[in-house]
Amino acid sequence: MEATARNGSQDVTSRVTLSGLARAIERIAGALARADDSMPDPNGPPPLPHSSIGRWGVAGVDPDRSHYPHDRENPQHNTVGSLRSTTGTRHSNMDGILRWVRQLLSRIEASRVRSGWRPEQLTPASRRQLAWLHFLGTDGNLADYLRAVRSARALFTEVAPLARWRRPLSIHFLPTQSLYRMRTTDDGTRILLPTPMIVFDARGFSELARVMFGRRRHGRDAVLHDLMLGPSYQAVQSQLEGLGGGGNDTRGRIHDLADSFARVNAACFNGQMPPPRLMWSRRVSTLRFGYYRYANDTVTISQVLDHPDIPTFVIDHVMHHELLHKKHGLRWQNGRGHAHTREFRAEERSYERFHEADQFLRRLARKR
């Protein structure tokens, strides 16, 4: 997997593309779409230990070694070409696919160490692809994925008018940003859905099928929209974004919002707060030190706080305030969104250094 940061320098602006990864992902999703016929039911009894080794071989890979053996004479041979050759392997069960995913991840990591690129240098597309791979490699997610493939296929088959698709129907949950895509060829119909839709239950897939196959009616999308903004979907979305290994978004010059979130989550929310997306604002503002967007579950912190003179407890206080918005939700009062309720304010003051931090921000707002 060639990923060359230009001249291996520390130039953050050089963009790294993980070429070949999109294709590998397509192959893996293809195997997963086909998998449900030959694979054990993920809800059924666990497979016998090591039953799959030997059947899922990836050419040239020793499964007990974490690194892909590489060609020292021709380092370029360690890259896309060899990746492509490994992804044609047919996998017969879930263990096999999981090991396939983890092998790819360790090869990407080896390539990263060799070439010296950093995750934050990846193009957004490569970052989404890498996140998808990490997500599937995480315990339990592959079983959820397969469950969703089965559920979606059963429901779509039931709802879809026969004239609109061709057997076999294959379902792919991919790092796509569209609501759905459908392609019919002689080989059948492929339906591409965004990865977080693996959390959909039967109702979710039924609604989706009505949007995809039915006559669009007003209000239909609203149901789907609500589901996509629901906590399960958003949790997967956040997890995927976190796994992208970005760092661009959370790491400022001085402070890292991911660290702040981790501290506040542990200290104030018992570690139970699902991570929102975290961003520094583009604009430097002292009017608003932070805000929370319900629609995309994002905490944005003003860039003005990314400064050596700003102590971390002040950033944590702003983080705490914004996370309380997420926790309390928007309450409507007299036709206006009124989020700073009495309970909100009371809980806000429970932050250990609330008064100190509040005073600090007041002074800062006056100074500018």
Ligand SMILES: [Zn+2]
């Ligand atoms: Zn507020």
